[in-house]
Amino acid sequence: MILLISSKYDVSTNIVIQWLNYYGIVFLRLHTEEFSMLNYFSVSNKSISLTINDINLEAITGIWHRRGRLRNLPNSLNDLGKVTTYLKKEEDSLIKSIETSLRTTKKYIGSYISEIENYKLDHLIAAKECNLNIPDSIVTTSKKGLLDFHSKYDQIISKDLRYAINIKTDDISINSTGTFKVTDELISELDDHFAPIYAQEYIEKEFEIRIFFIEDNLFSMGIFSQQDEQTRVDYRNYNDEIPNRCVPINLPKNIKEQLLDFTRKVKLNTGSIDMIYSIDEHYVFLEVNPMGQFDWLSKNCNYYIEEAIAKEFMEL
């Protein structure tokens, strides 16, 4: 039996399930939005055992951890302020230990731990060590440092070291989609010292590349931004914006090998990698998302990624 840990709203999970049914693979799906009752996670000299929702996970041969994580804290304990904060930390360590334990004995694709510890600098360094090109990057707390960095490149961008910011209180709401251009005006408004800022040279791209990987399989897609404003001629009345062209790419062999090296180095058996192909003709690694979306990639390129995922669990 296969255990699926995912959001109940995730379309990709539904499609993978259709393929599991097709191949006769029995599965148990647990939703990350709902409380899962942990009967026990027992550790003794003799054995390690886990029972959730009255189901002993002994029978589980593989896990596809698609999104999020299980919730073992009853909903009634969610509103106790600092006590809840403490209990959530305890729960978090439990969830991670369960993943680590299952990972040692079973085929475990996907990882909450990797998703939560998605440190972009680590990945950038690992990519460089695998001989992939990376953009020149800097983290600095000084205005002078940022100005010096900016002076070396036509344009620079800034992004988050881990997550995009999303803060909401009664008084303020701050959120961002991630990457933005850093202009002179923006820098001039800064104090001399500030919280660490992650900046990167902006590389002019011919096209973007998104690569979904699972084990040793790479599914690559080229994404073309609008060719230019002129081509937005209004010959069709689209309700939505005209989507960027997304087409299959067969990456050069050496890039594929470097990417697979990278996935092994950072110990990810699934995820989505963002790259660009620059106008000066280099493949450049940007970042990896351990639990990225792949539905659009599968559909636009006719890749049947969901079937490939189901097949990973066929001979267990």
Place this chain on the structure above:
Amino acid sequence: MKLDTPFKLYANCVTVKGFNRSTICDLQRNDVRTIPNDLYDILTNHEGKTINDIKNQYHNEFDDIIDEYFQFLYDNEFIFFTKQTSIFPPLSLKWSDPAIINNSIIDIDKNSSYDVLKVLKQLDDLHCRHLEIRNFDVARVDVLENIFDYLKENESSIQSVEILLPFFKDVEKWIDSAKHKFLRVSFIRVFNCPFNQNIMPSGNTKAYIMYTKQHYESELCCGKISQNFFAANMKAFTESVNHNSCLNKKLSIDKNGNIKNCPSMQKGFGSVNDTQLKDIVTDKDFTKVWSITKDQILVCKDCEFRHICTDCRAYKENPTDEFSKPLKCGYSPYTNEWEDWSINPLKKEAITYYKLQADTEKP
């Protein structure tokens, strides 16, 4: 436009050659454009070359036309320019589906007495996802309510249900009262109405409800071919390339409870009363029509729209030829004109053969 950088077609813009002209089927943006066959040839033979190279190949005799062609392709974002031509493979035209049967038509009339729920249970075992239930002579409210209850109370593979039924007094009241059971009902069409009205899904029902003055006499209404039914999308296109665009993975039950590919077809494969659906879906006789593609069908194989079009194997120009053109198609790829199929003198014999009443076919 770059005259000295090689061009590539975006892989999800697929060209289809017809007798007089061709199409670019844009499977990402769900659009179709007709193009001259000359342009089809350029795209097929010269993809990966520069525009200037192509002009040279034609000894610079057609530079203006070639410029015009490429401006059209570029403006519509069918092509891009890159030196990296080798890393962009053509689109895989694979089609695959995780269901043994993926859609089913169930006809029920006033005399139907077969066990519909027994059929639904078996369709679940075959992973069926889409269901179309049709009432022609009388609305079988009793059976429809049983189906709603079944779908509400059971885990079922069926994701969407379309219903066709004739108008009756208080039909709106009935629909309103049954609404809370429409969890999987996506579309209800009530015909023979004294009025036309469309009601969008609202609240927690995702059903789209259409009241129409249109008349549907019987299963003989089916099988019409029209531009309105064209579907330029990845799933439909790739299915059409590999399989029959109407009957693939379809299983139907006619009003008498007979298992058929489609209720309009003559050949039955036994009654649901004494035949298991799972035994039929492995019967080669039953599944052989699944693989009749448009590339094999007379006339259709010369049509530039063949892979975005529907098909009909029940009503054919030549009823005895399994590869004959759909009878209810008025398009000719040889003249590129649409005509009213029902008054075509050449089709009269076949229309009589099927006892199609041409006058009830129209709105």
